[in-house]
Amino acid sequence: MRNLLKLAASATALTLAAASAQAAGETVCLITKTDTNPFFVKMKEGATAKAEELGMTLKAFAGKVDGDHETQVQAIETCILDGAKGILLTASDTSSIVPAVKQARDAGVLVIALDTPLSPIDSADATFATDNYKAGLLIGQWAKAKMGDAAADAKIATLDLNVSQPTVDVLRNQGFLDGFGVDLADPNVIGDETDARLVGSDVTDGNEEGGRRAMENLLAKDSSINVVHTINEPAAAGAYEALKSIGRENDVLIVSVDGGCPGVQNVEAGVIGATSQQYPLLMASLGVEAVKKWAEEGVKPENTPGKDFYDTGVALITDQPVDGVESLSVAEGLDLCWG
Amino acid sequence: MSEANQNAQEFETAANASETVAEFEDHRRGVLGKLQHLLHVNPSFVPLIVLVGAIVIFGLLLGSKFFSPFAMTLILQQVQIVGIVAAAQSLVILTAGIDLSVGAIMVFSSVIMGQFTFRYGIPVPIAVMCGLAMGTLIGALNGWLVSRVKLPPFIVTLGMWQIVLATNFLYSANETIRSQDIEANAPFLQFFGTKFSVGGATFTVGVIFMLVLIFVLAYALKHTAWGRHVYAVGDDPEAAELSGVNVHRTLMSVYMLSGLICAFAGWALIGRIGSVSPTSGQLANIESITAVVIGGISLFGGRGSILGSLFGALIVGVFTLGLRLLGADAQWTFLLIGLLIIAAVAVDQWIRKVSG
Numbered sequence: 090m091r092n093l094l095k096l097a098a099s100a101t102a103l104t105l106a107a108a109s110a111q112a113a114g115e116t117v118c119l120i121t122k123t124d125t126n127p128f129f130v131k132m133k134e135g136a137t138a139k140a141e142e143l144g145m146t147l148k149a150f151a152g153k154v155d156g157d158h159e160t161q162v163q164a165i166e167t168c169i170l171d172g173a174k175g176i177l178l179t180a181s182d183t184s185s186i187v188p189a190v191k192q193a194r195d196a197g198v199l200v201i202a203l204d205t206p207l208s209p210i211d212s213a214d215a216t217f218a219t220d221n222y223k224a225g226l227l228i229g230q231w232a233k234a235k236m237g238d239a240a241a242d243a244k245i246a247t248l249d250l251n252v253s254q255p256t257v258d259v260l261r262n263q264g265f266l267d268g269f270g271v272d273l274a275d276p277n278v279i280g281d282e283t284d285a286r287l288v289g290s291d292v293t294d295g296n297e298e299g300g301r302r303a304m305e306n307l308l309a310k311d312s313s314i315n316v317v318h319t320i321n322e323p324a325a326a327g328a329y330e331a332l333k334s335i336g337r338e339n340d341v342l343i344v345s346v347d348g349g350c351p352g353v354q355n356v357e358a359g360v361i362g363a364t365s366q367q368y369p370l371l372m373a374s375l376g377v378e379a380v381k382k383w384a385e386e387g388v389k390p391e392n393t394p395g396k397d398f399y400d401t402g403v404a405l406i407t408d409q410p411v412d413g414v415e416s417l418s419v420a421e422g423l424d425l426c427w428g
Numbered sequence: 429m430s431e432a433n434q435n436a437q438e439f440e441t442a443a444n445a446s447e448t449v450a451e452f453e454d455h456r457r458g459v460l461g462k463l464q465h466l467l468h469v470n471p472s473f474v475p476l477i478v479l480v481g482a483i484v485i486f487g488l489l490l491g492s493k494f495f496s497p498f499a500m501t502l503i504l505q506q507v508q509i510v511g512i513v514a515a516a517q518s519l520v521i522l523t524a525g526i527d528l529s530v531g532a533i534m535v536f537s538s539v540i541m542g543q544f545t546f547r548y549g550i551p552v553p554i555a556v557m558c559g560l561a562m563g564t565l566i567g568a569l570n571g572w573l574v575s576r577v578k579l580p581p582f583i584v585t586l587g588m589w590q591i592v593l594a595t596n597f598l599y600s601a602n603e604t605i606r607s608q609d610i611e612a613n614a615p616f617l618q619f620f621g622t623k624f625s626v627g628g629a630t631f632t633v634g635v636i637f638m639l640v641l642i643f644v645l646a647y648a649l650k651h652t653a654w655g656r657h658v659y660a661v662g663d664d665p666e667a668a669e670l671s672g673v674n675v676h677r678t679l680m681s682v683y684m685l686s687g688l689i690c691a692f693a694g695w696a697l698i699g700r701i702g703s704v705s706p707t708s709g710q711l712a713n714i715e716s717i718t719a720v721v722i723g724g725i726s727l728f729g730g731r732g733s734i735l736g737s738l739f740g741a742l743i744v745g746v747f748t749l750g751l752r753l754l755g756a757d758a759q760w761t762f763l764l765i766g767l768l769i770i771a772a773v774a775v776d777q778w779i780r781k782v783s784g
Binding site: 125126127130154252289291292296297298301302305306309310323326327329330333334351354355358360428 | 630
């Protein structure tokens with residue numbers, strides 16, 4: 090018992106020492122879904138660099154796994170207690186987190202949603218995100234133009250995220266179909282379209298394993314699939330493996346979203362035809378700047394005109410540009426890629 | 429005759445290592461009683477019946493789309509990882525333990541094989557050996573904590589799961605090694621993905637490995653002294669100790685073997701997905717326990733056949749592909765698998781009441 094007390098006392102002393110050493114400038118919190126996904130790792134890098142530059146202290150929190158809502162609520166509570174000026178949040182559960190966010194805002198903390206809008210979107214003071222619908226739209230338009238006349242008899246497969254159909258999943262999927270010229274029926278639902286060109290959808294959990302399994306399932310349904318939309322580049326890499334195993338990797342067009350470095354390298358290698366790149370580093374650094382401004386001048390960030398969030402931009406990366414769809418080359422994409 | 433007595437009798441016969449396997453006098457009359465007895469003696473019959481039934485039903489509903497060499501072998505390819513991990517899980521569960529760290533060991537071993545090759549330029553076969561050795565080492569650590577420190581397996585492997593997963597992320601810096609790079613510089617890492625076709629059916633080295641592994645383990649568990657020790661330790665460690673079984677050594681061998689098999693699963697994983705990705709296999713522990721339970725292995729240890737785990741993994745694979753081809757929402761798969769788990773344990777309990 091005595092030893093335990095000693096241990097506790099020394100631990101407390103250490104924590105206090107660490108805390109006083111960090112008491113430089115205002116505190117800004119970054120709360121991400123996980124700290125393992127390269128996307129969030131990059132976000133943390135961007136926020137840390139910007140906070141250092143502006144003389145602020147950044148504290149990073151993350152859920153244990155994707156969908157870990159509890160840890161995020163605890164993190165918000167910790168930040169309020171800590172007297173943070175602002176919270177940058179990538180919410181795992183966009184509606185359940187709202188009461189915790191309201192608590193923070195009532196305490197005078199600026200809350201900015203990064204990458205994932207809360208529901209409703211105005212629950213946060215501001216949202217800095219990729220326009221995921223536009224990301225989907227770009228690859229859809231590109232795929233349609235790339236196929237030319239063959240697009241009229243295309244066999245389309247979509248490899249989506251998971252069965253709960255989170256917002257980002259729906260936006261990318263429906264954006265792609267819209268860009269390809271498929272009638273969406275309800276634009277808030279994946280899978281209610283009646284276009285005969287659609288072979289089907291399956292879920293990938295956004296990783297290689299799931300991408301391969303989903304592609305195999307859909308190929309078993311119809312082996313003549315020739316255009317594939319994937320939720321992200323790991324899923325695309327898995328889909329490519331499935332196609333390669335039946336020798337069809339060269340006659341199927343794969344498009345994707347993310348713009349991570351391995352993904353852009355896969356565009357270069359011809360595995361992926363085109364991908365829509367997003368900019369997590371920018372989201373985070375703009376977020377830190379906005380908190381600084383709020384702390385000093387009391388001014389909240391503005392939305393992009395015509396949108397209910399601040400659009401941090403998206404760009405199509407491909408080495409096979411088509412008329413009417415703006416794109417960057419792979420070389421430019423590699424300069425801007427993350428992860 | 430009470431159940432305990434019958435078990436004891438089964439043991440004595442087993443311990444004598446005679447030619448005949450333990451036999452029961454059948455007191456029960458009627459078809460149901462006979463069936464119950466048959467299932468008691470052959471625990472993997474239940475999942476086999478379910479598996480064949482599922483294949484027949486989906487075959488009737490979907491026709492040649494499902495009932496083809498291509499689709500059948502595709503299911504084998506899709507379940508190979510879970511099947512290999514379920515073999516490891518079966519061994520641990522037979523000793524009345526549970527291993528929650530299987531998926532973490534698998535993915536960490538695959539990351540070691542990849543990173544040792546690409547980061548340090550170690551020749552691929554040696555990097556693979558290092559990955560296999562790491563899996564065995566983690567298994568040994570699990571075994572030692574369970575057997576010597578006497579901690580519950582659930583707690584030990586719950587902790588180990590998180591330790592290994594965190595180590596995996598820290599060590600790999602979350603870096604994915606791309607399929608093309610592996611193909612160009614270290615094709616041996618993808619060895620388990622090598623495929624060969626036999627008239628429309630496609631097999632991979634990973635699938636063959638899974639099948640051979642299960643059959644070898646099934647033989648070892650049924651016909652060697654080590655196998656009988658595994659069952660004995662799972663059924664009643666004190667009694668096993670008293671009758672001369674070295675419980676510590678048996679447990680160590682089981683956990684080390686489990687770790688090694690998971691490391692092989694890691695190698696097979698690289699063959700399956702082409703790349704080395706630290707975020708793979710997050711749910712392998714739950715998926716493997718599901719296969720084992722549906723396969724009729726008792727979570728209380730000492731009962732069940734490892735063949736059942738293979739059938740369990742295949743049942744999940746058949747349902748997943750069949751329902752997707754029927755165009756059902758993926759949630760229905762989860763729902764049915766959940767029902768199967770509960771039904772499997774209910775059937776297991778019914779079979780246990782075999783004594784008259």
